[in-house]
Amino acid sequence: MELKNKEELRNEILQSWLRDAWVYPVEGPDRKIYLRLTPGGRLKMRKKIGEMERSLGVSGPELVRQDEAGTLPLDRDRLELAMMVRAYTSERRFIESSGGSLGSPAVTLEEGDEGSS
Secondary structure, rough: OOOHHHHHHHHHHOOOHOOOOOOEEEEEOOOOOEEEEOHHHHHHHHHHHHHHHHHHOHHHHHHHHHHHHOOOOOOHHHHHHHHHHHHHHHHHHHHHHOOOOOOOOOOOHHHHHHHOO
């Protein structure tokens, strides 16, 4: 198997989320296309975050910090977990800022942990 760079892995992960209907594209007010989590995707992601944290033995927010610092190893599972934590946290913040009410989060990121993502 050939080694891939992080951008190729990110694209591969996003494509799998699209195929599995975890996300859908939406045009933002700036006319850019963004991916939003489907309600079912949010629930599946919530469950998968917990499973992956247990199997990898590391917290998702810690992997996000490593990714932001550029120290995250080239590992698909760790990268996907970091991406899931970002996507899940961003979606929750968006829903809550729109007046939606959600239960307790599976994982939380501090405001400064997300960087520019």
